[in-house]
Amino acid sequence: MKTTKVSFFVLSLVLLLVTGLSGWAGAADAESNTSKTYVIGTDITFAPFEFQDVNGDFVGIDMDLLDAIAKDQNFKYEIKALGFNAAVQALEANQVDGVIAGMSITDERKQKFDFSESYFESGVVMGVSANNDTVKSYEDLRGKKVAVKTGTEGYTFAESVASKYGFTIVPFDDSSQMYDDVKTGNSVACFEDFPVLAYGVKQNNGLKIVTEKEEGGSYGFAVSKGKNQELLQMFNDGLTNIKANGEYKRITETYVGDNTQTTMGRWELVQKSLPSLIKGLGKTLLYTIVSLFFAFILGLIFGFMKVGHNKFLRGVATVFVDVFRGIPLIVLAFFIYFGIPQALGFTMPLFLAAILTLSLNAGAYVTEIIRGGIQSIDRGQMEAARSLGLPYRKAMMKIVIPQAIRIMIPSFINQMVITLKDTSILSVIGLVELTQSGKIVIARTFASFDIWLTVAIMYLIVIIALTKIADYLEVRVRRG
Numbered sequence: 483m484k485t486t487k488v489s490f491f492v493l494s495l496v497l498l499l500v501t502g503l504s505g506w507a508g509a510a511d512a513e514s515n516t517s518k519t520y521v522i523g524t525d526i527t528f529a530p531f532e533f534q535d536v537n538g539d540f541v542g543i544d545m546d547l548l549d550a551i552a553k554d555q556n557f558k559y560e561i562k563a564l565g566f567n568a569a570v571q572a573l574e575a576n577q578v579d580g581v582i583a584g585m586s587i588t589d590e591r592k593q594k595f596d597f598s599e600s601y602f603e604s605g606v607v608m609g610v611s612a613n614n615d616t617v618k619s620y621e622d623l624r625g626k627k628v629a630v631k632t633g634t635e636g637y638t639f640a641e642s643v644a645s646k647y648g649f650t651i652v653p654f655d656d657s658s659q660m661y662d663d664v665k666t667g668n669s670v671a672c673f674e675d676f677p678v679l680a681y682g683v684k685q686n687n688g689l690k691i692v693t694e695k696e697e698g699g700s701y702g703f704a705v706s707k708g709k710n711q712e713l714l715q716m717f718n719d720g721l722t723n724i725k726a727n728g729e730y731k732r733i734t735e736t737y738v739g740d741n742t743q744t745t746m747g748r749w750e751l752v753q754k755s756l757p758s759l760i761k762g763l764g765k766t767l768l769y770t771i772v773s774l775f776f777a778f779i780l781g782l783i784f785g786f787m788k789v790g791h792n793k794f795l796r797g798v799a800t801v802f803v804d805v806f807r808g809i810p811l812i813v814l815a816f817f818i819y820f821g822i823p824q825a826l827g828f829t830m831p832l833f834l835a836a837i838l839t840l841s842l843n844a845g846a847y848v849t850e851i852i853r854g855g856i857q858s859i860d861r862g863q864m865e866a867a868r869s870l871g872l873p874y875r876k877a878m879m880k881i882v883i884p885q886a887i888r889i890m891i892p893s894f895i896n897q898m899v900i901t902l903k904d905t906s907i908l909s910v911i912g913l914v915e916l917t918q919s920g921k922i923v924i925a926r927t928f929a930s931f932d933i934w935l936t937v938a939i940m941y942l943i944v945i946i947a948l949t950k951i952a953d954y955l956e957v958r959v960r961r962g
Contacts, residue, residue, distance in 0.1 A: 519558040520713055522548065523569035523578035526918075527656040527925035530681040530737035531584040531602075531701075534563075534922045536754050538761075543677075544582045546733045547601060548703075551720030557713070562832075563922075564912030566633050567655060571816070572912075573706055575824035580705045580713055584675065586635045587702040596709075597702035598717045602734070605676045605698030606639040609689040610664065617670050618692050623649040629660040629669040635698055636673035655910075658924045661687050677738055687928040748932050755923045755933060762919025763940055769915060770902045773840035777901070780841065781848025788853045799849065806846035811907050815839045819911045836905075836913050844901045851893040855886035895952040899945050916940060 524532045524544065532542040540561050552559050562569075562578055570585075572578045574594060586604065587597045610617045617623065624647055630637040632653045640651050652669050654660040657678060663669045665688045672679075676695045683689055703717045724730045780802075787799035806814070819835035859882045872880070906917035914922070920937040924930050 517558060519560050520579040520710070521562055521577075522559050523562050523564050523572045523581045523583070525566040525569060525583040525656075526563040526922050527658055528566065528584050528678060529657075529685070529925055530677060532563075532582075533925045534758070535926065538758055543602065543734055543737050544584065546736070547721070547724070547730070548582055550724050550729050550733065551717055554720040554723050555716040557716055562912065563914065565655065565910070566631075568910060568912045570633065571820045573704060575820045576706060576709075576827070577820070577823055577829055579710050580703060580717075582703045584634075584678070584701050585704055586638075586699040588638075588699065591704070594707055595704040596707055596711070596714055597704050598714055599721060600700030600702055601721055601730075602677070602701040603698070604635055604701060605695035606636050606673050607676045607679055607691045607695050608671050608673055608693040609661075609679050609683070609691055610671045611667070612688050612690045614670070614690075620647045620693070623647050623671060625649070626671075627652050627669040629654060629663045629672040631655070631657055631660050631674065635675050639696060639698075640673045656921060656925065657682070658921065658928060658930060661689055661928065662930050664689060681737065682928065685928060748929075751927060751929055751932055752936050755927070755936065758923060759916065759919050759933075759936060759940060762914060762916040763944065765913075766902065766905045766915040767944070769836055769840060769905045769908075769913070770898070773837050773844060774898060774901055776837065776841040777844035777848050777897075780845030781852050784845070784849040785852030785856070788849065789856050803846045803849050806842045807850075811839065811843050811904055812910055814843060815908055815911050832912060835911065836908050839908065840901055840904060843904065844897060847897055847900075848894075851890050851897065852886075855890035855893075856882060858889055859885050891952075891956045895949060895956070898948065898952065902945065902948070903941070 524540070526532060526534060526540075528542070530542050531544040532540060535541045540563065545561070548559065562572070564572055564578075566583050566585075569578065569581045569583050573581045581595075584602075584604075585591070587600065591597070608620070617626075620643060626649050628640055628644075628649045629652045630640045632655060637651075637653065644651055652663060654663065657674065660669075660672050660674070661682065664672050671692075672689070674682075675698070676691075679689065679691060683691060703714070705711070705714050721730070724733075784799040784802050787795040788803075790796060809817075815835070818839050819830060819832070823830045856878075863881055863885075905913070905915045909915065909918035909921065912918075916937060920933050924933050927933065
């Protein structure tokens with residue numbers, strides 16, 4: 483009977499967590515059923531096709547084309563900035579209705595997605611550091627490392643010629659990381675889509691183009707195979723119309739024309755970037771606080787189950803801890819956000835996926851903190867309390883738990899700091915927190931050192947402040 487009650491309570495808690503967070507995250511997306519708002523996944527670090535400007539708006543060839551087509555065809559859309567790999571996985575999992583992200587139309591991708599007519603003809607070029615005068619052709623790459631961005635035409639081309647020219651491929655998830663690897667000398671060159679690298683060179687990204695453009699593929703707007711055909715048709719019709727009225731030419735020339743950026747000073751750059759970074763920091767703190775709240779509840783439930791007398795409940799708690807401590811956080815995030823919705827056929831809000839991932843991971847560690855704290859109290863104290871006639875539960879609450887809390891406080895503080903830093907890992911599923919905000923700024927400015935230094939200082943200030951507050955509370959509790 484006791485097992486049934488506890489199991490029912492745990493199930494109720496999980497349902498409350500899922501439904502409550504779904505309602506919270508989905509409230510802002512509630513729309514009238516009379517008109518559908520399409521959710522479009524995109525990259526966020528692929529200038530000039532999609533990136534965020536200094537005002538926090540999504541701009542670029544893809545963004546402006548989509549906006550123009552939506553106005554021409556009179557449909558509504560919502561941008562979900564995920565990063566290229568996450569956007570493609572989200573489309574596979576039906577988390578988004580379509581993807582526009584400089585996505586090359588290939589036979590392999592046509593097996594899973596339906597593509598629009600081509601809206602941009604691309605091609606691949608090789609870039610090297612601006613001060614590198616030794617690498618001028620593919621032959622100069624023999625025995626060296628070449629950086630590429632996963633999922634791009636540049637990656638495919640690099641794979642096709644790597645064995646011929648004897649170089650090693652080093653993959654990255656976004657262009658700015660790839661460029662930094664070349665500038666620091668870890669890789670001697672990179673392969674990138676021509677308009678992307680050409681735009682970056684004009685924005686003083688520290689590289690130069692040393693080869694002619696290879697004949698490349700075409701970019702297309704994608705939807706899942708056999709789904710959202712009305713959206714695909716509207717995209718094609720709108721594309722035809724904006725090409726005819728000159729809007730297409732105006733948009734593309736805005737980004738691929740002569741628009742060299744004026745270099746800002748470091749302090750000016752930091753000042754203009756701070757608003758978006760502070761907003762990202764706020765979200766980091768929000769995710770940390772909410773996930774730790776649920777992690778603490780899970781830790782209490784499974785922690786007491788682990789120190790209880792019921793073997794079945796101890797086994798359940800042990801499985802919970804082993805599973806969610808054993809799965810890497812990034813794998814857990816992918817499984818929850820992409821795997822489960824794809825398998826069960828529903829859409830999961832990003833906020834809910836992030837909170838579930840962090841809560842389950844931290845909850846497993848909090849469970850062990852609580853178990854260890856309780857079991858660190860000498861058993862003789864419990865035996866003495868029972869011998870005096872105190873019931874087991876009252877003895878735990880009045881004698882064991884207060885002492886255990888004092889022991890557990892340092893570990894709780896440590897887990898709080900770990901969870902705060904773990905939020906940065908969830909940028910892989912498109913969560914825009916402090917780290918992802920830094921990536922977005924770097925994609926626009928190519929100022930890796932200045933922005934990452936600012937981000938590091940912001941993390942450091944917050945963590946030191948939280949640690950000092952927690953230390954103060956620990957002293958108060960110990961004295962009390």
